[in-house]
Amino acid sequence: MSWTDDRVETLKRMWSEGQSASAIAKELGGVTRNAVIGKVHRLGLSNRNDEAEAAPAPAPEPAPAPAPEVKPAAAVRPAPAPAAPPRPEPVAAAPAQPEPEAEPATQPAFVPVPRRPIVPAGQPLPPQPSANEISPEALASVREVEKRAKKLTLMELTERTCKWPIGDPATEKFWFCGLPSVAGKPYCEAHVGVAFQPMSSRRDRRR
DNA sequence: CCCTGATTCGC
């Protein structure tokens, strides 16, 4: 594979969107994340950390510089930026970039940088077990497992961590199971058990 | 372990 204008363009776009090198490599196909990173550097768009650069005269201070200031950190904190607003899209297989994305190639103004990782928001939200339609064993297993949940945050989830949500999303008391997921499944052993039911055990309770 | 990006250096 070679770096055609097309591919380079995709690279630039995704990189500026904060996508990881591996994600970009995966998207492009035919290249490794190393190749992507290498290209990124060659293109010189590694760090959009444009300091005021140069600035041999960093002292814009006219004169009256009290100087008792103790400014430790700071330096690079582009403000939280409300980033992604409500995204009605449930999942959508196709990335689809409706973003007009006005090529942020030059301007000194720091790019958005919401660095919002592609989140596995996909997965059909598992119907929270209503406790009375699940096998006692499975339920017990789930309770046991949830005590040992790794309590991962959205960003910490990967393709091999259980994405079963635990707790109320509206409160602080919310996290994802995070235990090793069953190969190919989005959940761990215990949660797969309650997520994918035979549909037989819950034959219509003609109540 | 899993994953990041950064660098190096033979090709």
Place this chain on the structure above:
DNA sequence: GCGAATCAGG
């Protein structure tokens, strides 16, 4: 220019 190998984190 390219990217695997390697490095340096988290």
